[in-house]
Amino acid sequence: MKALLALLLVLSVGASASPRDAEQYFFDQSFGDFTEELQTAREQGKKGILIMFEMDECPFCHRMKTTVLNQPEVQDYYKKHFLIFSVDIEGGIEITDFKGRPTTMKDFAFKQLRVRATPVFQFFDLQGEPIKGGRYTGATKDSEEFMLLGKYIVEQEYLSTSFTRYKREAAKR
Numbered sequence: 525m526k527a528l529l530a531l532l533l534v535l536s537v538g539a540s541a542s543p544r545d546a547e548q549y550f551f552d553q554s555f556g557d558f559t560e561e562l563q564t565a566r567e568q569g570k571k572g573i574l575i576m577f578e579m580d581e582c583p584f585c586h587r588m589k590t591t592v593l594n595q596p597e598v599q600d601y602y603k604k605h606f607l608i609f610s611v612d613i614e615g616g617i618e619i620t621d622f623k624g625r626p627t628t629m630k631d632f633a634f635k636q637l638r639v640r641a642t643p644v645f646q647f648f649d650l651q652g653e654p655i656k657g658g659r660y661t662g663a664t665k666d667s668e669e670f671m672l673l674g675k676y677i678v679e680q681e682y683l684s685t686s687f688t689r690y691k692r693e694a695a696k697r
Contacts, residue, residue: 546593550602551576554609556619562652565607571678572655574606577633577644579614584663585643588670595667598674605678606647613639622652647677657682 554561558573565573576593578585592598602608611619615629621636633639637646637654647658658677664670669691676682676690685693 541596543590543594544596544599546589546599549596549599550589550593550608551610552603552607556617558609558622558652559620559624561607561609562622562648562650566650568607570607570650571605572650572658573648573652574602574608575646575648576608576610577613577637577639577646578610578642579612582642588643588663592664592667592670598667598670601671602674605674613642622648645673655682657687660687 552561561573576585576588611629611633613630613633617629618626619629619632621627621632627636637644639646641661643661643663645660647655649655655677660673664673672691672694673687676687681690
């Protein structure tokens with residue numbers, strides 16, 4: 525009987541932690557006007573906006589979506605604190621930047637934010653300014669490191685330390 529209960533517990537925990545599609549559960553839908561997204565973030569009491577700069581052929585972007593951003597714990601935490609959008613660094617789609625100026629995804633990434641590699645995760649405050657220390661380039665090692673990145677921003681640890689130092693301190697705890 526105990527073995528059966530243990531098996532059921534393992535199965536139920538495993539079922540609730542099943543990966544979910546990152547496109548559907550991690551990213552928010554956008555109409556491409558980041559001034560409106562800022563207003564929505566403020567109204568919803570979010571800490572800010574997170575943009576993942578990516579491109580179709582990027583293997584590291586794909587790995588993030590299929591091993592980290594698809595984890596329910598990651599999705600739930602990030603959705604609680606941020607509005608989250610994806611920007612294609614090669615995209616010609618017209619958007620409105622945080623200052624209300626029309627631009628393309630490509631120019632927003634390259635000219636305004638100097639994104640040269642993918643993925644880049646950039647956090648923005650509720651005024652549309654990039655958060656100092658809130659930029660992460662490349663894929664994280666795993667979902668735990670990505671969760672630490674979110675907590676680093678939410679807890680405003682970027683005001684007093686680097687993410688590298690924050691991770692080192694977290695590992696000691």
